[in-house]
Amino acid sequence: MNDVKTFDIEKTTVEAIEWLGKFGKTSDNGITRLLYTPEWINAQKGLEELLRDKGFEAYYDEVGNLFGRIEGSKYKEETILTGSHIDTVVNGGRLDGQLGIIGGIIALEYLKKSYGVPLRNIEVVSMAEEEGSRFPYTFWGSRNIIGTVKKEEMENLKDANGIGFSKAMHDAAFDFKDENSKGREDIKEFVELHIEQGGVLEKEGKSIGIVEHIVGQKRYMIEIEGEANHAGTTPMGYRRDALFGASKMIAEIFELATAYGDPLVATVGKVEVTPNTTNVVPGKVMFSLDIRHTHEEISLKFRDDIISRLQNIAKSKKLDIKINNYMDCLPTEMDSRLVKKIKDSCDKKGLKYKLMHSGAGHDAQIFAKAVPTAMIFVPSHNGISHSYEEFTEPKDYVEGIKALIETIYCLAYN
Amino acid sequence: MNDVKTFDIEKTTVEAIEWLGKFGKTSDNGITRLLYTPEWINAQKGLEELLRDKGFEAYYDEVGNLFGRIEGSKYKEETILTGSHIDTVVNGGRLDGQLGIIGGIIALEYLKKSYGVPLRNIEVVSMAEEEGSRFPYTFWGSRNIIGTVKKEEMENLKDANGIGFSKAMHDAAFDFKDENSKGREDIKEFVELHIEQGGVLEKEGKSIGIVEHIVGQKRYMIEIEGEANHAGTTPMGYRRDALFGASKMIAEIFELATAYGDPLVATVGKVEVTPNTTNVVPGKVMFSLDIRHTHEEISLKFRDDIISRLQNIAKSKKLDIKINNYMDCLPTEMDSRLVKKIKDSCDKKGLKYKLMHSGAGHDAQIFAKAVPTAMIFVPSHNGISHSYEEFTEPKDYVEGIKALIETIYCLAYN
Numbered sequence: 085m086n087d088v089k090t091f092d093i094e095k096t097t098v099e100a101i102e103w104l105g106k107f108g109k110t111s112d113n114g115i116t117r118l119l120y121t122p123e124w125i126n127a128q129k130g131l132e133e134l135l136r137d138k139g140f141e142a143y144y145d146e147v148g149n150l151f152g153r154i155e156g157s158k159y160k161e162e163t164i165l166t167g168s169h170i171d172t173v174v175n176g177g178r179l180d181g182q183l184g185i186i187g188g189i190i191a192l193e194y195l196k197k198s199y200g201v202p203l204r205n206i207e208v209v210s211m212a213e214e215e216g217s218r219f220p221y222t223f224w225g226s227r228n229i230i231g232t233v234k235k236e237e238m239e240n241l242k243d244a245n246g247i248g249f250s251k252a253m254h255d256a257a258f259d260f261k262d263e264n265s266k267g268r269e270d271i272k273e274f275v276e277l278h279i280e281q282g283g284v285l286e287k288e289g290k291s292i293g294i295v296e297h298i299v300g301q302k303r304y305m306i307e308i309e310g311e312a313n314h315a316g317t318t319p320m321g322y323r324r325d326a327l328f329g330a331s332k333m334i335a336e337i338f339e340l341a342t343a344y345g346d347p348l349v350a351t352v353g354k355v356e357v358t359p360n361t362t363n364v365v366p367g368k369v370m371f372s373l374d375i376r377h378t379h380e381e382i383s384l385k386f387r388d389d390i391i392s393r394l395q396n397i398a399k400s401k402k403l404d405i406k407i408n409n410y411m412d413c414l415p416t417e418m419d420s421r422l423v424k425k426i427k428d429s430c431d432k433k434g435l436k437y438k439l440m441h442s443g444a445g446h447d448a449q450i451f452a453k454a455v456p457t458a459m460i461f462v463p464s465h466n467g468i469s470h471s472y473e474e475f476t477e478p479k480d481y482v483e484g485i486k487a488l489i490e491t492i493y494c495l496a497y498n
Numbered sequence: 499m500n501d502v503k504t505f506d507i508e509k510t511t512v513e514a515i516e517w518l519g520k521f522g523k524t525s526d527n528g529i530t531r532l533l534y535t536p537e538w539i540n541a542q543k544g545l546e547e548l549l550r551d552k553g554f555e556a557y558y559d560e561v562g563n564l565f566g567r568i569e570g571s572k573y574k575e576e577t578i579l580t581g582s583h584i585d586t587v588v589n590g591g592r593l594d595g596q597l598g599i600i601g602g603i604i605a606l607e608y609l610k611k612s613y614g615v616p617l618r619n620i621e622v623v624s625m626a627e628e629e630g631s632r633f634p635y636t637f638w639g640s641r642n643i644i645g646t647v648k649k650e651e652m653e654n655l656k657d658a659n660g661i662g663f664s665k666a667m668h669d670a671a672f673d674f675k676d677e678n679s680k681g682r683e684d685i686k687e688f689v690e691l692h693i694e695q696g697g698v699l700e701k702e703g704k705s706i707g708i709v710e711h712i713v714g715q716k717r718y719m720i721e722i723e724g725e726a727n728h729a730g731t732t733p734m735g736y737r738r739d740a741l742f743g744a745s746k747m748i749a750e751i752f753e754l755a756t757a758y759g760d761p762l763v764a765t766v767g768k769v770e771v772t773p774n775t776t777n778v779v780p781g782k783v784m785f786s787l788d789i790r791h792t793h794e795e796i797s798l799k800f801r802d803d804i805i806s807r808l809q810n811i812a813k814s815k816k817l818d819i820k821i822n823n824y825m826d827c828l829p830t831e832m833d834s835r836l837v838k839k840i841k842d843s844c845d846k847k848g849l850k851y852k853l854m855h856s857g858a859g860h861d862a863q864i865f866a867k868a869v870p871t872a873m874i875f876v877p878s879h880n881g882i883s884h885s886y887e888e889f890t891e892p893k894d895y896v897e898g899i900k901a902l903i904e905t906i907y908c909l910a911y912n
Contacts (some may be wrong), residue, residue: 085859151876282582282731299730303776313881315765315788316857317696322881327766328752342734351729352741355769357790362717362786372776374729443730465657467727467736 113471114175118218146317167209199287202496226349226450231267292437292481293461297378300415312367318341327366416449419456429490519592528589528886531633534670542863581623616910640864645681655817684745697881706851707875711792714829744783830863833870843904
């Protein structure tokens with residue numbers, strides 16, 4: 085690998101992110117680029133041109149994943165893939181997803197300029213969709229690449245304006261894959277560059293995170309029912325205050341999760357109180373519970389433990405409790421050989437890294453079901469994501485791109 | 499006092515409540531009868547006719563309080579007043595306020611039929627307003643009777659439809675009192691019959707509550723500020739979770755209030771979480787705190803005690819706390835001589851009563867500033883009020899009316 089000074093990675097990346105961020109820019113300085121909308125189509129077309137200009141072979145698959153390819157000289161049936169998703173949440177930032185696409189393009193361009201044609205094919209992908217922001221379905225892009233989509237899951241989905249999934253896709257000139265076709269079988273490894281979306285790397289002063297696990301997620305909606313009463317005329321001893329019970333429970337969740345220690349996190353993010361009036365003792369409280377861990381057995385242990393505690397609190401306060409599990413997603417382990425290759429690449433280049441887990445979901449967890457997969461994180465300033473305030477110091481994402489370059493070099497040129 | 503069998507109090511009361519409940523009846527079986535609306539005007543006109551039919555002298559004051567009068571034979575400068583308010587909350591019940599008017603009319607009618615003309619004037623009042631449901635101003639009726647209204651407090655008030663207070667009042671053919679005129683100086687005593695709006699009498703199997711104190715109320719809005727973070731990527735130890743802090747506080751409020759014991763009550767009825775999203779650690783929580791007690795010094799002690807505990811919780815969780823006091827209303831003591839007269843009346847008639855406090859505000863607390871005042875409560879089934887489900891067993895409110903009859907007899911015929 086030549087000295088990186090022969091190619092100004094920072095300047096190229098800063099400019100490309102600025103340019104890509106204009107597709108779908110909102111009046112609030114955010115980006116709204118939902119699947120198959122004009123903003124999305126324009127961004128993919130813009131990237132297609134960029135890939136061609138840079139000398140890549142550019143092509144779409146049936147559903148609209150866009151690939152930029154440099155064919156290998158020797159192992160033509162093996163492809164090393166990098167990239168991320170082009171869609172955003174409503175009013176999202178310019179780095180979530182997009183940094184992985186831009187970083188991938190620049191890494192491949194750098195490699196080709198520095199070392200010429202690789203032994204294996206190298207490709208960068210701008211995936212159609214990951215966020216689930218337009219239709220209630222996530223990872224549409226990566227699921228199609230590895231071939232695990234069922235058409236009937238999608239056909240009846242509608243967006244907020246009542247537009248059906250099929251119509252939106254057909255209007256954008258894309259279509260379902262043939263259900264009998266398998267996913268791509270040439271992909272040998274997948275490496276995704278992404279912002280951390282948390283504050284750990286920044287707090288610890290590291291530019292690079294090498295992901296070992298993506299957490300599993302369990303989500304619950306918990307309903308506590310007591311009795312609504314007049315706040316003045318009901319003595320404390322006569323009350324069945326649903327909010328008092330819920331408060332004991334929410335505090336218990338936080339404290340037990342803290343006692344379990346990292347990487348377990350448990351969050352109550354949403355609370356609805358009924359009737360929610362100053363002078364009425366709350367009769368009902370609904371609250372969400374989100375539990376995440378890298379290892380399913382600990383996640384299950386925590387779940388059983390906290391549910392039993394919540395039930396005890398309900399019982400002792402004479403409240404009814406209903407617990408509804410509406411999401412259960414297993415943790416994913418990254419490929420240990422690939423993780424080691426990224427570590428070795430960082431060590432070789434003197435890049436400081438932290439072995440860590442991802443607390444958020446990523447396309448990498450879909451790929452990991454089919455091919456050896458790994459992820460490289462760069463810091464998120466103040467841990468902020470899904471906001472126009474998303475920011476990573478250019479020096480940090482340059483380090484991430486260098487790690488990606490070195491890793492792909494190991495995988496495709498050797 | 500003759501035997502009550504000579505006059506069917508129960509039948510007369512049940513029918514009158516049924517009849518009055520039709521003014522402003524909603525499709526949800528509730529009653530919406532807001533100050534100076536057509537429903538309100540019709541109800542007052544209906545009552546005016548009823549009073550005339552029953553042989554009372556009926557008249558309005560300037561603002562629309564309706565009085566029914568039986569002039570005394572001896573002490574014409576002294577009036578014994580009973581009654582309550584004719585307005586309701588939105589979709590309220592048929593007893594809150596109205597029972598005190600109907601009960602007062604029936605009590606006076608019974609007394610006249612049984613004993614003829616009293617020594618002192620006896621009057622029943624259907625007060626214009628108590629709830630503050632149309633305009634953000636409570637006790638408009640009673641405040642005008644005792645003469646403590648300032649015109650400038652009202653003039654700029656608007657209802658939910660933007661209609662000004664003065665216009666609404668003028669359209670109903672009423673007007674402000676002359677600000678220089680004093681309140682009525684002939685009122686010697688005021689006794690209000692009202693539903694309890696709590697569940698104490700029903701739970702204790704008593705038909706009558708004799709109110710000794712009306713609680714004071716302090717209301718606060720408390721704002722807890724932490725930091726909103728991604729629920730997956732922020733380790734527990736990095737969180738400044740405003741909801742965790744608020745939950746500890748809400749539990750502490752309930753537990754400390756319970757430890758203080760009756761009659762102290764403290765209620766958190768309203769909670770607003772920001773951003774209130776399943777997968778985001780809450781950055782901000784606002785919650786209400788309502789503190790009530792019959793004695794100001796204990797209320798103040800509790801307030802200081804709980805505020806200091808909330809501040810300690812905020813400090814220990816690294817959260818910011820702002821406490822805004824937006825209501826501070828002193829407790830009111832009922833007149834002890836009148837309370838004794840009601841007790842004696844109940845004892846004489848063999849009626850079972852409980853000496854108690856009122857946890858809700860009433861017109862009686864306004865009158866108590868100016869004249870000896872007392873209240874008689876009857877049970878609220880399940881403690882429910884401000885709902886079409888408001889219900890009191892007729893046998894219970896008949897007992898209440900009997901106590902009222904006996905009390906007014908003592909005050910006006912001796």
